[in-house]
Amino acid sequence: MLCWGNTSFGQLGLGGIDEEIVVEPRDCPFFKGKVVCEVGCGLRHTAFLLGDGSVYTCGCNDLGQLGHEKSRKKPEQVGALDAQNIVAVSCGEAHTLALNDNGQVFGWGLASDGQLGFTSVEECTRVPRNIKSLSEVQIAQVACGFRHSLALSKGGNVYSWGQNKYGQLGLGSDAKSMTSPNVIQSLLGIPFAQIAAGGAHSFALTLSGAVFGWGRNKFGQLGLNDNNDRHFPVLLKSLRSQRVVYIGCGEDHTAALTKEGGVFTFGAGGYGQLGHNSTNHEVNPRKVFELMGNVVTQIACGRQHTLALIPSSGKIDSFGLGGNGQLGTRSTCNRKSPAPVKGTWMLNNGPSGPSAALSDGGQCFCVKKIFAGGDQSFAHYSFSQNSILLDVRVPDPGKHIYTLNPSVIQRWLSHAQGRLPQEIAKIPYF
Template identity: 75%
Template sequence: MLCWGNASFGQLGLGGIDEEIVLEPRKSDFFINKKVRDVGCGLRHTVFVLDDGTVYTCGCNDLGQLGHEKSRKKPEQVVALDAQNIVAVSCGEAHTLALNDKGQVYAWGLDSDGQLGLLGSEECIRVPRNIKSLSDIQIVQVACGYYHSLALSKASEVFCWGQNKYGQLGLGIDCKKQASPQLIKSLLGIPFMQVAAGGAHSFVLTLSGAIFGWGRNKFGQLGLNDENDRYVPNLLKSLRTQKIVYICCGEDHTAALTKEGGVFTFGAGGYGQLGHNSTSHEINPRKVFELMGSIVTQIACGRQHTSAFVPSSGRIYSFGLGGNGQLGTGSTSNRKSPFTVKGNWFPYNGQCPPDFDSEEYFCVKRIFSGGDQSFSHYSNPQNCGPPDDFRYPDPSKQIWTVNEALIQKWLSYPSGRFPVEIANEIDGTFSSSGCLNGSFLAVSNDDHYRTGTRFSGVDMNAARLLFHKLIQSDHPQISQQVAASLEKNLIPKLTSSLPDVEALRFYLTLPECPLMSDSNNFTTIAIPFGTALVNLEKAPLKVLENWWSVLEPPLFLKIVELFKEVVVHLLKLYKIGIPPSERRIFNSFLHTALKVLEILHRVNEKTGQIIQYDKFYIHEVQELIDIRNDYINWVQQQAYGMDVNHGLTELADIPVTICTYPFVFDAQAKTTLLQTDAVLQMQMAIDQAHRQNVSSLFLPVIESVNPCLILVVRRENIVGDAMEVLRKTKNIDYKKPLKVIFVGEDAVDAGGVRKEFFLLIMRELLDPKYGMFRYYEDSRLIWFSDKTFEDSDLFHLIGVICGLAIYNFTIVDLHFPLALYKKLLKKKPSLDDLKELMPDVGRSMQQLLDYPEDDVEETFCLNFTAGVC
């Protein structure tokens, strides 16, 4: 171990040396033949963790921060932790946290603001104590500010305690200091990779490089483009796309490491600790220019200085305050830009010359900084291993995520013989939305770092494969545990407001889990999941819709099919019979499933149909409900103003009408609906006519009317006669039943005459002699002619005739392409529609679009114009 900096309180652990300042790296005899796992630096004390899990401390002990009463000048073991295998430590100004391999946290030192989390009344705790309120939570990381503490759990939960003078706990402006760990609820659901703390500011880093900061911001150390303190977590937007993988904090400044090995700094720069060759403060993250030619893999912050390690040269660079020798440059001068720490540095994998004295060279393993001291764990060049790389986090310090290795671990145990810790691991993973949101990331080309409102950062194929491997295995105990965790722990905790887009991912991935498609789980998992989805606020729901819109068709169809199956399942239960006491909850369930389908259908329509519209059809509807009765109920709901756009709670009191969601009806069901609507409309028109006729008997000013729409036409002038009558007919009379009379014929129209009329008139109207339509031989379809001289009113009347035919239950043979119906629905036709009408032209246009080169004119040797009105 090499150490340098302030030694006035013995915090370098060099024993009884005369110097109070060590200006350049010096070997510590104590650590010869010892491997160091972690180092924590307080303002005037230091804590060392060895590979065997033992803890040694040295430095100032005025407030019990050493955890023992032995020598302060050299490292002494903290005997109270002798039974623990400590894996990580962190130090505040005068307090210490230690984390063992079981995820338990021990604390000692100053407790003036509750920073130990022990709920004690003592000012100082001189012997390590377990934080009992965290004993049932598996912690993987701890971080200390001067007077506050942070912890990250395996379930991606962030806890905080201690002083909150500047908002460093992230619990809000009204929150005072906390003497026990408090969950930061505003961060729930986000998959975190790291927690970090400065003097009075805090940060968390997500798996996809998003940074949230809060606390003191006097010098811009939160990087939020101002100097206002923050009392709740705020996203540092400017670094979102920079692939940040590690953060460290000084007293009032912050440094961030990117996946490419770049370094950003911001905050207080009065001593040059930002490395920008100035002493200015920076309220926005700024890249350290002089390190841009090197790949940095480790960074560390002291109180007012910063260190960086470049493995290609094996050198450590430092900048900032140097008054206590903490820069290791051989002087007490401050450095405003990166300066090489003195030492015979040797790069990993470097070539040793024949006369090389390895004892005089240092191969860096890891650097540590804090307070006004710095350390470097090193080995000799001849037996050195690769140095730590902060760009690739230690898996043991990360949250649970579903991945190939973890599933293999679970499946390696015989069925029915899971150890308790494995069951707890499965439960913890599937009880945490944060863990699921950190699973199945698109790691190829680091794509998940592009996560945003348009890209989820999820590898959906990986999600499908891993879920299938896990649930379809010969381990029913796994499926049972996963189902129980989703039902009892995960879904009930979901909220409508989410802190970040990364907290939305499991809404994409969970439908891929086979458990969701199991009818036994519809009411316990799928429907509650759908309820949470429907209840999302507008902003997160919009992001989810954006993500759905770019899914591959099979993946999008999977979600649609899931909720179609849920609807069918519920309708079958309804047909069997639902007890009155359960009607309300049944209504809520059915509304939920249909609302999810409605959202998916809206996305499908907005994006030009990811899947064909008929994939939303639920063919079983015709068998499971009385469509005519459903339609009548729907009409009544509309008449009484029952709004189906209410929330799900209010909808539970409104009987479900499938007609509210017409996109689920296939052609047969829609025909039934159309006929039902026509019968109702006709009956209403007839009733209105009868009422008017009755009134005319008593009030002569009211004229009697025919309850039917009568068309009297001559066969030889069928078009002219029909048009003449229809021009004079009021719109309201179109809703009456149609009766057709051919002049000179005695036949009574019981339906047959009407059908003959429509057959004859449509044949006439479509005849080329009128020039209104053009016939296309290739497709055998017709379209409007651009050379017609007919009045546009005639086209309108043709539409009226078509409408009357459908309204009066008569099928007419119209050879129009799909484009006509798109136009009626105000939807934009596509090239596929042109292909349907004009196959040759459509294919030629497609070839032009598909041609990859720039020499279009030379290759195709023609130019042409194709017109379609």
């Protein structure tokens, strides 16, 4: 695992190092030999999901966002989740959500706006607790905004809870902060592939690539050609023809990845985080032209910076705020257009073979997954070009809602008239 950016609270997991910022990718020794499936980045804390279903956290713990009382500077296991096989994590400003393999959601950290989904009124919860009001529902995905939370159920419903100051819950302008999950009624019956949450804005992406956004829109981060907040989900007509397959959200900006590997960004651009070689805000989705000619397979948004992975060259491009080293360019300057993250990168599945040694004795990294949030960035790597690369353009069945596949339909159609026998009626929908 490579990491770079702000580490003043220990959020990079590097232990008690002297530096407060790391300006180029550095190997995190803790993760040697471990498989990291997901990284959730809060404002000042980080959660790591390992391949064995365990969760480790590090960084600021003022509000219980680590879920343990151990060291803050290096990753420590969240012991309260020992009995759970966790499959997803997400971090807000100071709260954390974890999803287990049975579709149950656990939350901890700051609770002041109801973002943990508990009806109790504590300021914070320092130990992970199950969100009981979702226990009858199988959840497929969770996403944390700064002070609000979203969940997508296997049945296709989108739930929201927490702060609603800007309409980020999608429940209407009269809805105050919600302490328990509510179904967003206006999205009922739509088959969703992904949910995403920014500082105070939210998105849901359908299986067919339609994009719905709601919440704060001061900088145009909803991509609706204006700066008006939305209290109900609105369809982004401007992206309708682009076949969007993934949405990433920063504090006040948004990035969309298309099936062809193109990137569109919109919202706040004051630090260059949109990658358009300017500091203008964009109220409409605009293609990042400097990434054209490359097929991008992953994007990740930090608070005010953006990362893009280009497997054909093996490199990561970054742009936006750089003051805490989060761009990985060996500089603390902001970048208004994509610039390569420093490192010796190996292209994925390229012709040169899996050699990872350099003539100067250094190492060559084959990046598999990228993550960003707060002012920190991470890249999970392998020394082999032939290991599996995460491509968010390819659907992950484990994170999807129930869908009918062709073989199920064919078995139904081929059955004679009359009642379906149990062995056909109970076929899983995946």
